[in-house]
Amino acid sequence: KAGVTQTPRYLIKTRGQQVTLSCSPISGHRSVSWYQQTPGQGLQFLFEYFSETQRNKGNFPGRFSGRQFSNSRSEMNVSTLELGDSALYLCASSTASGGHNEQFFGPGTRLTVL
Amino acid sequence: AQTVTQSQPEMSVQEAETVTLSCTYDTSESDYYLFWYKQPPSRQMILVIRQEAYKQQNATENRFSVNFQKAAKSFSLKISDSQLGDAAMYFCAYRSGETSGSRLTFGEGTQLTVNP
Numbered sequence: 639k640a641g642v643t644q645t646p647r648y649l650i651k652t653r654g655q656q657v658t659l660s661c662s663p664i665s666g667h668r669s670v671s672w673y674q675q676t677p678g679q680g681l682q683f684l685f686e687y688f689s690e691t692q693r694n695k696g697n698f699p700g701r702f703s704g705r706q707f708s709n710s711r712s713e714m715n716v717s718t719l720e721l722g723d724s725a726l727y728l729c730a731s732s733t734a735s736g737g738h739n740e741q742f743f744g745p746g747t748r749l750t751v752l
Numbered sequence: 753a754q755t756v757t758q759s760q761p762e763m764s765v766q767e768a769e770t771v772t773l774s775c776t777y778d779t780s781e782s783d784y785y786l787f788w789y790k791q792p793p794s795r796q797m798i799l800v801i802r803q804e805a806y807k808q809q810n811a812t813e814n815r816f817s818v819n820f821q822k823a824a825k826s827f828s829l830k831i832s833d834s835q836l837g838d839a840a841m842y843f844c845a846y847r848s849g850e851t852s853g854s855r856l857t858f859g860e861g862t863q864l865t866v867n868p
Contacts, residue, residue, distance in 0.1 A: 644847055671855065671856075674825050680859075681856075683857070684855065687855050688831075694852075694853040694854075696855070730797070735853050736849075736854050737849070740799060740802075741854055744796075745795060
């Protein structure tokens with residue numbers, strides 16, 4: 639089985655632009671969670687989608703949004719980029735939401751905002 | 753809100769020796785899960801071991817074991833017979849079993865160096 643894939647792996651944007659990151663979960667997984675990793679704030683939960691519905695949301699401004707498609711692939715969008723949005727964005731998938739379900743992480747997308 | 757604290761930013765161990773990484777957490781919940789994840793330089797997060805709060809027995813996975821002290825809210829990871837490939841950042845994480853969802857709350861991480 640293929641693992642979680644994230645595209646693109648690296649991205650450079652300038653302040654004020656917007657960006658869309660993609661996450662393809664493991665086949666059969668219906669839950670996708672997103673995390674932001676920065677040296678200063680560590681790993682922070684952004685949101686989780688399960689069966690095309692947002693299940694949970696972390697403490698991030700409305701510039702951060704996401705969605706999930708019927709094939710469970712998920713995208714996250716960041717509008718009006720700020721320098722502080724430079725981070726590694728990780729997604730994780732699991733068969734279902736919460737409980738005993740193990741989460742498998744993708745390799746991440748490294749976003750640099752100039 | 754739950755919090756996870758890792759008080760050791762860096763640790764080092766000699767190859768073949770044993771090392772213990774510390775983690776404490778704060779929660780008012782009785783149903784939860786605790787995890788240790790490894791993040792090597794590739795940045796790929798890998799699950800090392802997990803513990804269900806309702807289980808009294810400490811989890812073990814080959815050379816990795818935990819010391820789960822529920823009353824003390826402590827969850828340490830012991831790595832036996834350390835190998836060079838164990839060098840990585842290790843994160844302790846908490847997930848609620850009482851609220852729905854897969855949200856993980858992570859500690860700050862411990863950078864483990866393995867010396868040959």
